Amino acid sequence: xxxxxxxxxxxxxSPKTYLKSVxxxxxxxxxxxxxxYLPKEGIGIGTPLKDAEKVSKLILDLQSIRFLLEMPNIxxxxxxxxxxxxxxxxxxxxxxxxxxNKISKFNExxxxxxxxxxxxxxxxxxxxxxxxxxxxxxxxxxxxxYTADIEKLKNMKDVQVFHSKKATKVHPxxxxxxxxxxxxxxxxxxxISVRGKGKVEEKINQAVREIEDxxxxxxxxxxxxxxxxEKHGGTLNYVEVMxxxxxxxxxxxxxxxxxxxxxxxxxxxxxxxxDALIKKITEISNNIFVKFEKPSEEDEVPxxxxxxxxxxxxxxxxxxxxxxxxxxxxxxxxxxxxxxxFYGFILGDVGYGAILLAIGLIMRVKTKHALIDxxxxxxxxxxxxxxxxxxxxxxxxxxxxHLSPYINRIHDINxxxxxxxxxxLVHINLGFVFGFINxxxxxxxxxxxMAKMSWIGVQIAVILFALNSLGxxxxxxxxxxxxxxASFLMIVKAEGMFGIVELPSLISNVLSYLRLAAVGLASxxxxxxxxxxxxxxxxxxxxxxVAGVITLVVGHGINFALGILGAFLHSMRLHYxxxxxxxxxxxxxxxEPFGE
Amino acid sequence: xxxxxxxxxxxxxxxxLSAIGAGIAEKEIGAAAVGAMAEKEKLFGxxxxxxxxxxxxxxxxxxxxxxxxxx
Numbered sequence: 231x232x233x234x235x236x237x238x239x240x241x242x243x244s245p246k247t248y249l250k251s252v253x254x255x256x257x258x259x260x261x262x263x264x265x266x267y268l269p270k271e272g273i274g275i276g277t278p279l280k281d282a283e284k285v286s287k288l289i290l291d292l293q294s295i296r297f298l299l300e301m302p303n304i305x306x307x308x309x310x311x312x313x314x315x316x317x318x319x320x321x322x323x324x325x326x327x328x329x330x331n332k333i334s335k336f337n338e339x340x341x342x343x344x345x346x347x348x349x350x351x352x353x354x355x356x357x358x359x360x361x362x363x364x365x366x367x368x369x370x371x372x373x374x375x376y377t378a379d380i381e382k383l384k385n386m387k388d389v390q391v392f393h394s395k396k397a398t399k400v401h402p403x404x405x406x407x408x409x410x411x412x413x414x415x416x417x418x419x420x421x422i423s424v425r426g427k428g429k430v431e432e433k434i435n436q437a438v439r440e441i442e443d444x445x446x447x448x449x450x451x452x453x454x455x456x457x458x459x460e461k462h463g464g465t466l467n468y469v470e471v472m473x474x475x476x477x478x479x480x481x482x483x484x485x486x487x488x489x490x491x492x493x494x495x496x497x498x499x500x501x502x503x504x505d506a507l508i509k510k511i512t513e514i515s516n517n518i519f520v521k522f523e524k525p526s527e528e529d530e531v532p533x534x535x536x537x538x539x540x541x542x543x544x545x546x547x548x549x550x551x552x553x554x555x556x557x558x559x560x561x562x563x564x565x566x567x568x569x570x571x572f573y574g575f576i577l578g579d580v581g582y583g584a585i586l587l588a589i590g591l592i593m594r595v596k597t598k599h600a601l602i603d604x605x606x607x608x609x610x611x612x613x614x615x616x617x618x619x620x621x622x623x624x625x626x627x628x629x630x631x632h633l634s635p636y637i638n639r640i641h642d643i644n645x646x647x648x649x650x651x652x653x654x655l656v657h658i659n660l661g662f663v664f665g666f667i668n669x670x671x672x673x674x675x676x677x678x679x680m681a682k683m684s685w686i687g688v689q690i691a692v693i694l695f696a697l698n699s700l701g702x703x704x705x706x707x708x709x710x711x712x713x714x715x716a717s718f719l720m721i722v723k724a725e726g727m728f729g730i731v732e733l734p735s736l737i738s739n740v741l742s743y744l745r746l747a748a749v750g751l752a753s754x755x756x757x758x759x760x761x762x763x764x765x766x767x768x769x770x771x772x773x774x775x776v777a778g779v780i781t782l783v784v785g786h787g788i789n790f791a792l793g794i795l796g797a798f799l800h801s802m803r804l805h806y807x808x809x810x811x812x813x814x815x816x817x818x819x820x821x822e823p824f825g826e
Numbered sequence: 827x828x829x830x831x832x833x834x835x836x837x838x839x840x841x842x843l844s845a846i847g848a849g850i851a852e853k854e855i856g857a858a859a860v861g862a863m864a865e866k867e868k869l870f871g872x873x874x875x876x877x878x879x880x881x882x883x884x885x886x887x888x889x890x891x892x893x894x895x896x897x
């Protein structure tokens with residue numbers, strides 16, 4: 231829980247006859263993180279199994295069909311050989327793209343007819359009954375468009391105007407005008423491509439019939455597609471998974487070292503899975519050689535972090551940042567303890583907490599995401615702190631039940647800031663302790679004390695000095711000075727100039743935790759302001775009651791949204807910036823077992 | 827002007843100016859961080875940290891503001 235899982239290096243050497251069986255076993259076990267073999271002189275990488283090319287072609291075919299179908303979210307098991315899959319896909323490939331083409335052709339045709347219909351309707355609106363009247367005469371041209379200034383047009387010379395008799399502000403018009411003549415009238419011109427013979431009304435009816443016909447045909451084709459998707463979708467999904475598995479297996483030899491008659495697999499496996507691997511491999515043959523080794527200091531071992539279900543969601547923060555290296559402490563458990571605490575401390579409101587809890591629980595039914603689990607836990611601490619601060623939607627009572635605050639966030643802000651700084655001091659020093667343990671494992675006790683304990687020493691000296699000055703204690707000043715100077719020298723020795731430059735950051739780090747009080751104070755104050763506003767509306771009564779309700783909903787809505795986001799980001803930041811910098815290296819390599 | 831008015835303005839300046847300072851700093855870092863993230867999405871965690879570092883300045887401002895008001 232506190233460290234990534236212990237790994238061993240595995241080497242498997244086997245005659246090539248067992249290549250397929252070994253790959254099958256490794257795939258089934260899903261525990262081996264295979265190291266890519268870098269080809270050296272004499273021994274190259276393996277070649278893919280003989281099916282590989284065919285399988286990847288089939289995957290391509292399958293995905294091109296999938297792309298066209300509306301796939302259902304089911305998987306129907308159906309055992310098929312590669313040959314059967316091939317003919318099955320061939321069959322579908324002869325149907326699906328053809329129907330899909332048909333549909334897009336119908337769509338295109340529909341678009342064109344629809345455009346024609348719109349144009350015809352425009353002409354009809356403009357009062358043109360017969361298409362033949364659009365035939366342009368020599369020296370004349372047709373202009374179509376909308377205008378408001380119809381009277382002016384009518385009175386012009388060399389201009390003939392067609393327009394509807396309907397009384398509207400903007401008239402659709404068709405204007406026959408002598409070429410080159412300037413119309414000093416504002417017209418929103420449109421382009422009409424319809425020409426030919428026949429009555430406009432008839433043409434419109436014809437277009438409507440065509441549209442109906444085309445839509446029916448399109449619907450039929452779509453139905454057909456749907457039928458195919460329903461009938462074959464499940465099988466396609468199943469086959470896809472199967473093919474992807476096959477291609478993974480077929481291409482595995484590319485990661486193996488391979489000579490003419492034998493191959494070698496090198497990788498990492500969790501120590502606890504060693505026996506299972508041995509057992510499965512000996513089931514294939516006794517002629518396969520398997521060796522386990524402990525990782526050496528220089529090895530870059532993949533990190534597999536493993537935590538109990540309750541702590542697991544907090545690995546999210548590590549994934550977001552950088553996963554720990556193999557030899558480092560996994561801080562998930564500490565984040566699990568402190569993150570919800572910080573979150574609750576900042577938001578600290580029974581009402582907001584309850585809403586957040588409800589939202590979290592509802593979302594959890596549908597989606598499983600680490601964030602949701604984190605929010606649920608945080609909402610509970612939010613309610614806890616809500617009781618401590620005596621806040622429910624900013625008020626001191628909930629459903630008539632009076633909350634008596636242990637600390638009032640508005641009035642006792644000074645105490646709250648002191649508490650925050652104290653939390654910070656503890657949190658940062660936890661970071662130093664973790665750093666101490668990491669250093670101890672890597673570089674031994676002396677280095678660990680020099681590099682990490684020294685920082686704690688400086689703090690102790692400062693705190694003792696402060697307590698002395700305030701008169702709480704009377705420790706000999708020389709002892710304090712000795713602690714301080716010794717620690718300081720150790721820092722200089724261990725970290726050089728950087729250490730000295732970094733020293734003042736201790737203060738800013740601790741002060742940074744004041745945000746726990748400050749951000750919370752801001753959201754509490756905003757809630758109270760919203761309540762006061764709404765209260766004034768309610769006091770007026772009458773229609774103002776509605777305004778009061780709106781103020782409450784909108785105000786608390788905004789404050790809630792800002793609050794959950796702010797609390798999250800600030801808590802996260804305190805972990806990343808103030809705490810992780812004391813011990814966390816990160817940059818681990820992720821454990822990716824073959825077959826997963 | 828009354829002393830209370832002056833203290834209130836002083837407190838407002840303390841937090842307001844420090845917030846502007848943090849804003850200017852975060853603007854630059856944020857722009858660079860988004861650029862880096864466009865190249866490599868995995869940098870989100872680190873980009874976030876870099877972006878929020880100047881935020882502490884506001885907290886200092888707030889502390890001073892509260893101290894001014896409390897005095």
